Amino acid sequence: MKVTVREREIFQNIELEELRNYLQTHGWREERSFMNNATICLKQELERGEFEILLPNRKNLGDYATRISEATETLALVENCSQLEIIHELLATVPNTTIQGIIMQIEQLVADKLSGEIILFGVIIDKLQKIKTKLNDHSYILALKAYQERLPILCTGDLIKENNTFILKNPHDFTLDNKIMDT
Structure with missing residues (x-):
């Protein structure tokens, strides 16, 4: 059973630099800018195809917590672990x-x-x-x-x-x- 976290405050407390560093050290690459508010990050998996994360460029965006939540869900899927494990790594x-x-x-x-x-x-x-x-x-x-x-x-x-x-x-x-x- 996989648990999905829905508490906005938790995602709001995840620092952008922590997530960016995590992505870089786990093989994700920054592909291109998206509407000046985000960066599209990609990771290619041999057997499962390509995965995408929309990484916000600033913490003061209205949908920051939503984007961070989506990013942790994607990371959990790619790394075959729980979203809680990802959050635990990122929360500073x-x-x-x-x-x-x-x-x-x-x-x-x-x-x-x-x-x-x-x-x-x-x-x-x-x-x-x-x-x-x-x-x-x-x-x-x-x-x-x-x-x-x-x-x-x-x-x-x-x-x-x-x-x-x-x-x-x-x-x-x-x-x-x-x-x-x-x-």
């Missing part, structure tokens, strides 16, 4: 998102301060991922409790992928996930 930033997870490691304790880096496992685009963040004060104390007692947490922030590592920047609203704990 998700602003103001809430992560549900489990703290797996407390990395650094900053001397004389209640702060430090933590590593948690959370679900990003239907895939369990390691996420790093830095917490301070009350959030850090809650993180220590969650780590020691293996309690699930919720935390909101700006998710960024740097060198295939997810980092939650500007973390806030760090809480223990009471919904799971009450069941």
